[in-house]
Amino acid sequence: MQYNDIYAVTPKGQQELRSAATTISPPEVELLVRLDGILSMAQIRQSVGEAVGATLDNTLKLLLAKGLVTQVPPDPFAASLQFQLSPTALTEAGAEADLCAATLKKSNYYVRIARKRGSPRQRAPGERQSAIIVDDDEHMAKFLNHYLTFEGFDVRVAGSRAEVVAEFRKAPIPDLVLLDVMLPDADGFDILLRIRSHPQLKDIPVIMLTAKATREAVLKGLASGADGYITKPVETESLIQAVRTVLGSQ
Structure with missing residues (x-):
């Protein structure tokens, strides 16, 4: 048992927490509440005092x-350092940001053909492509899910930081991510930077979803490594064209 180990509450543990007649001690209840599958034991120890x-x-x-908790893999986005955009990345994305912002106003989507990517994930014969939709808007997620499924994807949906962590822990690694800029407890640009810094995830095509097509927002996304942008409200044709273009250019 290491201090950097991470634990999450099992379904049995969740049931114990909800029970009006719990059979576990107060210290056990307190620790159950603190174990969220993200914080390590070292971080929890630090938060409660010596x-x-x-x-x-x-x-x-x-x-x-008692089977109330289980050890889980580390959060792939929980690096201790704070990710920041480099001046070089901002400079290189500057000229393209003007074109992207103008194109978004005209056609509602923009794709970076020039961004270099690794080889696509090798799939087994008959295996469908996989996509993760990161959006806390239930209606928008359902809309995107419908059309990606129609396009032949197996789709997973995440609407919060914890759900994003859970979905990226699952196999297979997605072939595409649609990432909302604004989430209730996370920043889409930060998630994008963490994806681009992760050795197994860095080559996944990521299309940002945004209601704000300002040059500043577009610049931040391009400098962070976005493969494309789609403006909200999302139009069906723009969605399909952006997805096909991004995946077709790998």
Whole structure:
């Protein structure tokens, strides 16, 4: 058991938390509430102070023995450093940002043909392409899901930071990500930067969804490594053309 290990509450543990007649001790309940599948034991220990932290190991062992928690892989987006755009990336994206903003106003989508990508994921015979939609708007996610499914994708949807983490932990690695700029508890640009810095995820085509097609917003997305933009409200033809162009240019 290492301090950097990460644990999440199992369905049995969730049921225990919801129960009006819980059978576990107050320290066990307190630790169950703190284990979110994102924070490590070291981070939790630091947050509760030295006196309480000294008892966490024994409490965790009890929860594990009862099947109320389980160890999970690290959050692929939980790097300790703060991601920042480099001046070089901003400069290189500057000229293209003007073209992108103008094109978005005219045709509602823009795709960067010139961005170099790695080879597409090798799929088994008959395996469908995979896509992750990151959008907290239920109606928008349903709309995007419908058309991507029609285009032959197996689709997964995430509407919060925790759901994004969960979906990127699953196999297979997606062939495409549609990423909303604004989420209730996360920033789309930050998620994009983390994808581009991750060794297994860095080559995934990412199309940003935005209601603000300003030059500043577009510049930030291009400098962060976006493959394209689609403006909201999303038009069906713009969506299909953007997806086909991005994937066809790999």
